[in-house]
Amino acid sequence: MPASLPDANSLIARLAEAIAPALTPETLIVGIHTGGVWVAERLHALLGCRQPLGTLDISFYRDDFSRVGLHPQVKPSSLPFDLEGRDILLVDDVLYTGRTVRAAMNELFDYGRPASIRLAVLVDRGGRELPIRPDFAGLTLDVPPHQNINLSRLDDGHLTLTLA
Amino acid sequence: MNLQLTDDGRLRHLLTLDGLPRAIITQILDTAESFMDVGEREVKKVPLLRGKSIFNLFFEPSTRTRTTFEIAAKRLSADVVNLNIATSSQTKGEAILDTVDNLAAMHADMFVVRHSQSGAAHFIARHVAPHISVVNAGDGRHAHPTQGLLDMFTIRRYKGAFHNLTVAIVGDVLHSRVARSQIHALTTLGVPEVRVIGPKTLLPTGVEQMGVKVFHDMEAGLAGCDVVIMLRLQNERMRGALLPSAQEYFKFFGLTLEKLALAKPDAIVMHPGPMNRGVEIASEVADGPQSVILPQVTYGIAVRMAVMAMLAGGTA
Numbered sequence: 001m002p003a004s005l006p007d008a009n010s011l012i013a014r015l016a017e018a019i020a021p022a023l024t025p026e027t028l029i030v031g032i033h034t035g036g037v038w039v040a041e042r043l044h045a046l047l048g049c050r051q052p053l054g055t056l057d058i059s060f061y062r063d064d065f066s067r068v069g070l071h072p073q074v075k076p077s078s079l080p081f082d083l084e085g086r087d088i089l090l091v092d093d094v095l096y097t098g099r100t101v102r103a104a105m106n107e108l109f110d111y112g113r114p115a116s117i118r119l120a121v122l123v124d125r126g127g128r129e130l131p132i133r134p135d136f137a138g139l140t141l142d143v144p145p146h147q148n149i150n151l152s153r154l155d156d157g158h159l160t161l162t163l164a
Numbered sequence: 165m166n167l168q169l170t171d172d173g174r175l176r177h178l179l180t181l182d183g184l185p186r187a188i189i190t191q192i193l194d195t196a197e198s199f200m201d202v203g204e205r206e207v208k209k210v211p212l213l214r215g216k217s218i219f220n221l222f223f224e225p226s227t228r229t230r231t232t233f234e235i236a237a238k239r240l241s242a243d244v245v246n247l248n249i250a251t252s253s254q255t256k257g258e259a260i261l262d263t264v265d266n267l268a269a270m271h272a273d274m275f276v277v278r279h280s281q282s283g284a285a286h287f288i289a290r291h292v293a294p295h296i297s298v299v300n301a302g303d304g305r306h307a308h309p310t311q312g313l314l315d316m317f318t319i320r321r322y323k324g325a326f327h328n329l330t331v332a333i334v335g336d337v338l339h340s341r342v343a344r345s346q347i348h349a350l351t352t353l354g355v356p357e358v359r360v361i362g363p364k365t366l367l368p369t370g371v372e373q374m375g376v377k378v379f380h381d382m383e384a385g386l387a388g389c390d391v392v393i394m395l396r397l398q399n400e401r402m403r404g405a406l407l408p409s410a411q412e413y414f415k416f417f418g419l420t421l422e423k424l425a426l427a428k429p430d431a432i433v434m435h436p437g438p439m440n441r442g443v444e445i446a447s448e449v450a451d452g453p454q455s456v457i458l459p460q461v462t463y464g465i466a467v468r469m470a471v472m473a474m475l476a477g478g479t480a
Contacts, residue, residue, distance in 0.1 A: 057198070059198075060198075060199075060202075060210035060211070060212050060473075061210065061211060065212055065477050066476070066477065068477070069174070069474070069477030070195060070212075070473055070474060070477050072191060072194075073194075074194075074195060074198040075198065076197070076198045076200065076201050077201065106211070107210075109207075110205060110206065110207035110209065110210070111205055111206055111207070112206055
């Protein structure tokens, strides 16, 4: 475990370099609210993606809804394209149990049947509860269950990773 | 004890808007906003209430309200059973609570209740097991909270905020559970001026105590309004001698283009439906550019989805 986490913006740049060879002009980038959208916005710009950016709020698809209820600030999903038969790059900030990604894939399929979905995350922190793995990860770490990795965004748009 | 809220302030049942905190009303409206796009998707469903059983208990017929509750529940992936009890078990003398107990034994999770008697939904809510929620879909002259909420959702969508509005409610306020719910919601949300307009025979005595201004002259009441809400006039009010005739009612309290011109130019016209064209509203107004009556129906589904999702979530 490193004493301090790497700079998020440098990690995103590295992630973009890894993704670039696998991207086609038709690939759609979709970020998961909230941190995943911030990362997706950066990747979208760095990769010069010509397709509009999609955003997903997976609140209506969470498998723990009956225990925790609705998140008070649900943001509508926005997929301003037909995703039937398209290649999707799904983006999140931190990959942990895999349940958020599962929910996001379920939601995507309610909009249409994509040809493929690949997963890019800023940090893969381990602790998976489902058979889900990232295709691209900016950083891979083993973080104990009692600790959280958070991505935050300053007013000037600067992204910061913290371990708490 | 507030029957509608849990000890930690979450929505437990939705029975009335009277006394419902502003924060909860706003949360329902915000949640409804996020459900708005579900109806436009390829798959018009989200899995939130998958595996839940919702029973529409309609002791009084209402095709449209029942249908919108049914669509809302199905869009949340719930299993929905519609029971028109006026034509089935009640005629066999089965008591309401027996019906409720039987349905609870079939593992019901939520009851949507419409009844001609005020307080019926409260009565059921007091009786049901803790894991079951009750939604009042209209009880007597008392309350119709989801209609009130969808009206607030409509106003917010078209006007953006509530703090600078003048809203007029026109017609049979006396017999209207819809009007009562609207007045409670409008005052809770901070609308500075709520007006009720109608003949003396159709306005409740002491209605001013609800924080509204009373007008018996429609022209005066409509002047400068941002929102005009027309109420349905039921035919039995004519037979009950509360009004001389439908024609005379329309002359004094029917919304025509001429009368609407007295409100602000960008005023919106609302109606809970079904409309009596030529009685409380002229067709040119109902179908005109200021009418938001059909969007109200669409919004009603998102608002009912929000209410059901908030009731069903986080019961642990």
